[in-house]
Amino acid sequence: MTAKKTSAKLADGRDLFYFDDADSQLPADRKADARNLDARPAVAEMRLDALSGDWISVAASRHGRAFLPPASECPLCPSTDTFLSEVPDRFDVAVFENKNPSFGPDLAEVDDKNYWVEPNLPLGLTKPSIGRCEVVVFSPEHEGSLASQSETRIRTILDALADRTDAIMRMPGVRTVFPFENRGQEIGVTLHHPHGQIYAYPYVTPTQEKVFASISRHGQSLFQDILEFEQGSERELIRGEHFTAFVPFAARWPIEVSILPHRHVQNLTDLSGDELAELTSVYSRVLRAVDAIYETPTPYVAGWHQAPNFDGGENFRLQFKLTSPRRAADKLKFLAGSESAMGAFIADFPPETTAARLREVL
Ligand SMILES: [Zn+2]
Numbered sequence: 001m002t003a004k005k006t007s008a009k010l011a012d013g014r015d016l017f018y019f020d021d022a023d024s025q026l027p028a029d030r031k032a033d034a035r036n037l038d039a040r041p042a043v044a045e046m047r048l049d050a051l052s053g054d055w056i057s058v059a060a061s062r063h064g065r066a067f068l069p070p071a072s073e074c075p076l077c078p079s080t081d082t083f084l085s086e087v088p089d090r091f092d093v094a095v096f097e098n099k100n101p102s103f104g105p106d107l108a109e110v111d112d113k114n115y116w117v118e119p120n121l122p123l124g125l126t127k128p129s130i131g132r133c134e135v136v137v138f139s140p141e142h143e144g145s146l147a148s149q150s151e152t153r154i155r156t157i158l159d160a161l162a163d164r165t166d167a168i169m170r171m172p173g174v175r176t177v178f179p180f181e182n183r184g185q186e187i188g189v190t191l192h193h194p195h196g197q198i199y200a201y202p203y204v205t206p207t208q209e210k211v212f213a214s215i216s217r218h219g220q221s222l223f224q225d226i227l228e229f230e231q232g233s234e235r236e237l238i239r240g241e242h243f244t245a246f247v248p249f250a251a252r253w254p255i256e257v258s259i260l261p262h263r264h265v266q267n268l269t270d271l272s273g274d275e276l277a278e279l280t281s282v283y284s285r286v287l288r289a290v291d292a293i294y295e296t297p298t299p300y301v302a303g304w305h306q307a308p309n310f311d312g313g314e315n316f317r318l319q320f321k322l323t324s325p326r327r328a329a330d331k332l333k334f335l336a337g338s339e340s341a342m343g344a345f346i347a348d349f350p351p352e353t354t355a356a357r358l359r360e361v362l
């Protein structure tokens with residue numbers, strides 16, 4: 001890790017971590033949280049949907065969240081003399097536990113891998129929605145985006161995500177750690193300040209269950225075969241020494257980009273220093289290209305798909321995936337009947353067209 005990490009606590013006991021850039025001028029000591037905060041909410045409940053087998057978390061305490069606050073009242077800006085935010089002092093990158101988590105704050109008492117497994121799908125079943133949710137603040141600046149950060153800062157962010165993945169994956173009851181970014185008011189972002197989140201789920205997610213099924217159908221070489229199939233195709237965007245970025249053969253969204261490592265690694269924690277250095281550059285180029293297609297910023301969802309801590313997880317490979325519903329300067333793709341009810345996607349144009357547009361601005 002090139003970043004420098006400092007651990008602290010917020011007034012209600014939540015964890016806070018500062019990750020300073022390698023060349024940061026920030027002092028080592030940070031101010032304490034001077035707020036009086038209410039006790040943390042009780043752990044939410046999750047319900048089993050017997051029809052799909054999916055767990056649905058019911059997060060009752062999330063409605064009081066700040067909605068698009070101005071910079072002077074932004075909970076993610078560094079605290080000032082007149083406003084105490086979630087981060088008590090100056091920072092480069094800050095990570096803290098979510099005040100109203102969808103998973104957690106409770107963890108399991110013992111790490112039972114099958115906590116979420118219900119082979120007979122009983123009706124009316126609920127369980128505590130244990131796990132962990134953290135907020136990752138990409139910059140002390142209220143304006144800007146992840147793509148506008150320097151490569152030094154993006155490396156600090158990747159270091160922070162790898163560090164948190166390592167720590168959270170060891171917490172009892174956690175099966176999956178998913179760092180992600182929702183970008184753009186159009187897709188429901190409630191804070192403009194550049195930030196991402198980390199969700200740690202107590203189960204293998206529905207998306208991962210489908211990958212498990214695909215590996216069992218295709219074989220353990222699935223990720224390597226996809227990588228080799230996309231390399232050199234019309235959809236390839238960047239091929240480095242350690243990573244390849246491409247638009248997937250069967251992309252669902254108007255803009256969709258994957259980055260796969262050439263080595264079979266399960267999560268960000270497994271990457272070497274050389275790999276992280278190249279990933280910083282590839283990740284940064286992809287984000288900037290997505291923003292360069294149109295004159296205004298493009299909304300997207302981007303995340304690091306990592307292997308679940310579950311039987312067979314070693315066959316998963318780390319994958320970055322970015323999807324955007326933007327299909328024209330002023331048009332978004334909405335999930336209509338076929339997609340939202342049947343899960344059956346109709347792509348608006350061929351993935352090769354998306355790849356050609358992205359290559360023009362890389
Ligand atoms: Zn802010």
